[in-house]
Amino acid sequence: MKMIQEKYKGFATMLAYAIAPLSGIAVDLYSPSLPAMARDLHVSVLNMQASVSIYLVFYGISQLFVGILLDSFGRHRLNLISLLVFSLSSFAIALIPDIHVIYILRAIQGVSIGIVLVAKRAFLVDMFNGEKLKHALSVLTIVWSIGPITAPFIGGYLQSSFGWRYNFYFLGAASMAGFILDWIFSGETLHTPAKFHFRQIAANYSKMLGTFDFILSISLSGLAYGVAMIFTLTSPFLIEHTFHYNSVTVGYSLLVVGLGWLSGNLLGKALIKTDLNKKLFIANIVQFTTLALMILFFRIAPNLYTLIGFTFFIVMASAFIFNNSFTYSLSRFPKMAGIAGGLVGGFTYILLSGITYLLLLFIPVTELMSLAWYDLILVGGISVVFISFARYKRKQVALKSASCPG
DSSP: OOOGGGGGGHHHHHHHHHHHTHHHHHHHHSGGHHHHHHHTTOOOHEEEEEEHHHHHHHHHHHHHHHHHHHHHHOOOHHHHHHHHHHHHHHHHHHHOOOOHHHHHHHHHHHHHHHHHHHHHHHHHHHHHOOHHHHHHHHHHHHHHHHHHHHHHHHHHHHHTTOOOOOHHHHHHHHHHHHHHHHHHHOOOOSSSSOOHHHHHHHHHHHHHOHHHHHHHHHHHHHHHHHHHHHHHHHHIIIIIIIIIIOHHHHHHHHHHHHHHHHHHHHHHHTTTOOOHHHHHHHHHHHHHHHHHHHHHHHHOOHHHHHHHHHHHHHHHHHHHHHHHHHHHHHHHHHHGGHHHHHHHHHHHHHHHHHHHHHHHHHSSSOOOHHHHHHHHHHHHHHHHHHHHHHHHHHHOOOOOOOOSOO
């Protein structure tokens, strides 16, 4: 097994930061092309949006179990295989324009890129410790956020200039470059593979899934991310069909809303030490207030600026909730961080894909108010889960106080 060389550690770390955002870019790059793909493949809007949901489901499923494999068999080899599979499947989607083939290939891409992301996260854990590790993981989170922000901007221009297939050529070329560079400059970082103890692993999974606040925090993450994802899936159709703008404008619009997502994440990090329940409550109030104003302006001034302006702040508040709930769930079981990370990431994306698909299935994208209904349901769901979470935490504090009198 090829171990990483000391002289290449710095460059290999930069590669990890560069490759990790592929997981988000794989959705956002081709989102401006969804209307064109639906027309070209002669399928419905829902059929085309399902390609995103399928990717997210398998992306989530892979994260549930891949951590165990990476700890037992190493990071480097599985990472390389997955990058190659992702690259080849991207080229195949561009060359075989059939919706059913695309569904299968998107499922394969979800699994393969899930392995890559978890492997790169594990790479950083192997390379750093203490404060340096916290810094490295923080940088990874910010870099990951930048990818989906810039991807629609690039995808919009590729769609406008060359057509939707070039989005997948771009994905294939980028991941192939990552594969080649990783093969040459990176290497295995796991020195002592973990033994596979099925009973212990099953017991750990059972303990986590039986912890109420852990499950509620994951639910908050999925619902909050759903607010951003539902805009990503519906805005290309709304902007092109309702306002009659092109794919480049779609890309710019997603770029602006993506900056809202990044801002919310950065604000969440800045206020990390503030009382959790208080800041989640305020963020949810901001969501409802902004949503009420958005619905009002959709009635009196329905235009692109109204859509993007209010969505920016709703998504920003959602990102703030996501950042805090995701961080809480990841830190809930510090002694089982690997399995916890897989469960958090896996269930968040499975929940995300399920919710968004059901919303699109029962409320078709026909007008601006469709987006308002999506947001109202998601924000209402956040409120219900948050109230349950806050009550549970208060109950736990009361029980702890009662057991430690004086």
